[in-house]
């Protein structure tokens with residue numbers, strides 16, 4: 001699986017294809033395509049063109065009408081791109097049909113995200129989790145690779161070509177690798193549980209920073225755990241790129257009352273987060289489901305903030321962490337102006353939220369006070 005993703009010639013120029021059906025509004029579909037462009041850009045792909053296709057029914061061959069599919073193939077050829085990137089997850093057979101039609105790689109949203117994660121994995125734990133996601137993604141796609149191989153070598157339908165026997169071997173190997181990765185990750189989960197238990201026994205409350213990718217979680221972690229005059233580079237990585245953080249970092253927060261509180265930085269969420277990825281990242285995401293309080297960081301300057309809020313809460317639901325006490329933080333208020341869509345309006349939509357800017361440090365003291373009171377209240381009730 002890893003080989004499938006990695007060995008395919010690395011695409012450089014892309015045609016992006018958004019698919020709009022009756023289930024999503026035009027605005028949402030536009031914003032998804034804009035986000036897809038952000039993902040492609042994070043991977044270093046040059047975007048040569050963009051196309052949105054309205055589909056009424058998802059036909060089995062291309063997921064859209066074959067006339068439209070041919071138009072896209074022509075456009076891809078005209079633009080000289082080496083991949084078509086779809087804003088959907090496409091099934092292995094759909095992917096293969098597209099690759100046959102266009103002669104270039106057909107990449108879906110899920111593959112883009114996995115590739116980004118793969119580039120960004122720095123620690124053994126993140127590498128294991130990404131490898132598991134890659135293997136799971138590639139397994140159902142192996143057959144196409146080898147069926148093609150088998151045919152190229154003169155195998156016929158119904159006969160066992162060389163591709164088919166290699167497929168069986170490779171599938172077995174892939175399944176074994178998946179099994180091994182799962183076992184190693186189970187070990188990681190155990191170690192994390194031991195650490196968490198230690199923290200719990202010491203009575204140290206923990207808060208997980210959650211939110212959409214690029215909302216400013218890592219910046220907030222740095223702002224709350226480093227001295228104000230800390231030099232850039234001293235904290236965790238902050239970047240204007242999607243998925244800068246893959247590993248949870250646990251840090252001690254500076255509080256007024258002197259009682260320690262732990263802050264945990266986590267991987268950002270995104271719309272249509274591949275389920276396999278959530279599954280693969282379970283060891284990491286457990287830090288979220290087992291934290292005492294969640295700090296939900298929203299980029300208040302982003303017009304899509306409400307949608308990002310929904311996405312994050314829906315992933316939290318999947319993780320069964322949606323009942324945790326949650327503080328909403330409206331970050332990046334330095335970028336807001338006092339227009340009709342300004343801060344007041346957002347605050348009324350998110351009652352009890354705390355406006356902050358990690359850039360000019362506005363609101364941070366208030367946030368620390370709220371975290372202190374909320375955790376103290378929680379610990380009083382659970383230990384009395």
Ligand SMILES: Nc1nc2c(ncn2[C@@H]2O[C@H](COP(=O)(O)OP(=O)(O)OP(=O)(O)O)[C@@H](O)[C@H]2O)c(=O)[nH]1
Pocket residue numbers: 211212213214215216217218219220237238239240241242243244245246266267268269331332333334335356357358359360
């Ligand atoms: N203007 C402004 N920019 C900010 C603020 N906080 C963070 N940023 C910028 O937003 C971008 C993303 O910040 P990160 O802290 O890496 O965001 P994140 O939520 O950790 O992102 P992922 O790790 O990708 O999920 C960076 O370019 C930051 O400099 C803020 O208060 N104001």
Ligand SMILES: [Mg+2]
Pocket residue numbers: 217218219237238244245265266
């Ligand atoms: Mg981060």
